[in-house]
Amino acid sequence: MRVLIAGGGIGGLSAALALIRKGCEVEVYEQASELKEVGAGLQLSPNGTHVLYALGVGEELRALSCETEGKEIRIWNTGECWKLFDLGAVAIERYGYPYLTVYRPDVLAVLERAVRRERPDAIRLNAKAVGFSQDEGQVTLQLEGGATARGDVLIGADGVHSRVRQALFGPDRPKFTGIIAWRGVIPMERLPRHMVRMVGTNWVGPGGHVVHYPLRAGAVMNFVYALERSDWQIESWSARGTQDELANDVVGWHEDVQTLVRNIPAPFKWALMVRPPMERWSVGRVTLLGDACHSMLPFLGQGANSAIEDGLILARALTEVESDIASRLLRYENARRDRTRRAVEGSADNIHRFHNKVLADPVKAREHVSREWAGQPIADRYEWIFRYDATTVEI
Numbered sequence: 001m002r003v004l005i006a007g008g009g010i011g012g013l014s015a016a017l018a019l020i021r022k023g024c025e026v027e028v029y030e031q032a033s034e035l036k037e038v039g040a041g042l043q044l045s046p047n048g049t050h051v052l053y054a055l056g057v058g059e060e061l062r063a064l065s066c067e068t069e070g071k072e073i074r075i076w077n078t079g080e081c082w083k084l085f086d087l088g089a090v091a092i093e094r095y096g097y098p099y100l101t102v103y104r105p106d107v108l109a110v111l112e113r114a115v116r117r118e119r120p121d122a123i124r125l126n127a128k129a130v131g132f133s134q135d136e137g138q139v140t141l142q143l144e145g146g147a148t149a150r151g152d153v154l155i156g157a158d159g160v161h162s163r164v165r166q167a168l169f170g171p172d173r174p175k176f177t178g179i180i181a182w183r184g185v186i187p188m189e190r191l192p193r194h195m196v197r198m199v200g201t202n203w204v205g206p207g208g209h210v211v212h213y214p215l216r217a218g219a220v221m222n223f224v225y226a227l228e229r230s231d232w233q234i235e236s237w238s239a240r241g242t243q244d245e246l247a248n249d250v251v252g253w254h255e256d257v258q259t260l261v262r263n264i265p266a267p268f269k270w271a272l273m274v275r276p277p278m279e280r281w282s283v284g285r286v287t288l289l290g291d292a293c294h295s296m297l298p299f300l301g302q303g304a305n306s307a308i309e310d311g312l313i314l315a316r317a318l319t320e321v322e323s324d325i326a327s328r329l330l331r332y333e334n335a336r337r338d339r340t341r342r343a344v345e346g347s348a349d350n351i352h353r354f355h356n357k358v359l360a361d362p363v364k365a366r367e368h369v370s371r372e373w374a375g376q377p378i379a380d381r382y383e384w385i386f387r388y389d390a391t392t393v394e395i
């Protein structure tokens with residue numbers, strides 16, 4: 001089977017590797033001139049690392065990442081702190097696979113190397129998908145500049161602004177959440193000793209929250225600050241902000257947060273949009289994967305994990321189900337729709353836990369954290385995610 005993939009991001013390359021491992025001929029068409037991710041962090045939970053281990057790249061990635069010992073939750077201004085959950089060895093014991101905090105370019109580099117080891121010419125760069133046509137026997141991908149490629153299946157793994165999705169289902173109607181996310185990475189040597197810890201921290205506040213965790217064996221700290229602000233609405237990984245603007249947005253926050261902000265060499269900002277979950281992802285020989293069909297707010301840390309799961313399950317559906325292509329794609333879609341919808345909704349549902357007006361009052365803040373961020377509520381929100389096994393789930 002010859003499979004064309006539009007988009008060489010984490011989802012597209014995971015799918016490519018899974019398909020190659022299952023004996024398919026694969027070509028990835030990536031619009032960029034080199035495969036590169038933004039210099040930011042990513043949390044890969046055991047459900048995602050399980051897939052990466054199944055694809056044979058788990059250890060390579062683990063060597064480049066950080067196995068954070070655990071996560072904690074802190075109040076935005078007082079700094080009061082609670083343990084959220086243990087990770088590290090506990091995650092492996094509980095879920096069988098590690099919880100890794102990784103540098104995005106490292107994930108992409110590991111996947112790219114693995115794909116090229118199997119098929120050196122599988123990835124075509126400077127290749128922007130602009131449309132496609134399909135008939136009974138084939139699908140033809142159209143690239144910018146007039147070139148075409150033919151295959152049995154086309155996968156749109158072309159991210160949140162997916163051209164393939166728009167060609168299948170029409171124009172996009174994203175809705176701005178009123179929240180922007182500041183991002184940055186901080187060289188660890190710039191931070192004071194008490195902040196150099198292999199722990200992930202979620203700071204919760206009245207109109208925003210900060211998440212930071214170590215990357216690259218503790219060489220850098222990743223920083224994300226989501227805050228309610230409606231004067232800026234561009235959904236982009238490359239839009240830069242300024243130090244002053246960011247500093248202004250953290251007035252009143254704890255000194256540790258101020259320290260992080262002061263040490264970010266280049267802050268970036270991203271406007272968080274939501275798209276309603278889609279009922280269908282496939283038409284005939286064409287389907288979607290990852291952010292192209294279920295982009296979600298980054299408040300459960302599952303966008304990339306879901307794209308990785310999609311890749312393996314799509315490869316399984318295409319190679320394990322005995323039927324015509326359209327039916328195999330339907331089986332993939334049916335196997336994934338409810339879980340990804342739950343992740344989309346769960347991410348949005350987390351807004352009021354991370355940001356809540358009651359957090360302005362330290363006493364009410366304590367009550368809020370004890371209610372929302374302890375014991376059973378945490379298990380209810382995360383266990384179903386971490387325990388998922390994409391290698392065996394029914395398709």
Ligand SMILES: Cc1cc2nc3c(=O)[nH]c(=O)nc-3n(C[C@H](O)[C@H](O)[C@H](O)COP(=O)(O)OP(=O)(O)OC[C@H]3O[C@@H](n4cnc5c(N)ncnc54)[C@H](O)[C@@H]3O)c2cc1C
Nearest residue numbers: 007009010011031043129158159290291298302303304305
């Ligand atoms: C601030 C922030 C923090 C996040 N943190 C996490 C986290 O901790 N854990 C997690 O799991 N998820 C996280 N996410 C979500 C995660 O980044 C995405 O879900 C993930 O990158 C989706 O992968 P993808 O491969 O579907 O799309 P993308 O990563 O967007 O890749 C799409 C690729 O397609 C290419 N492309 C686009 N259009 C075309 C075209 N027409 N032709 C050819 N190529 C094309 C692009 O250049 C790109 O390489 C976060 C998101 C944000 C905004």
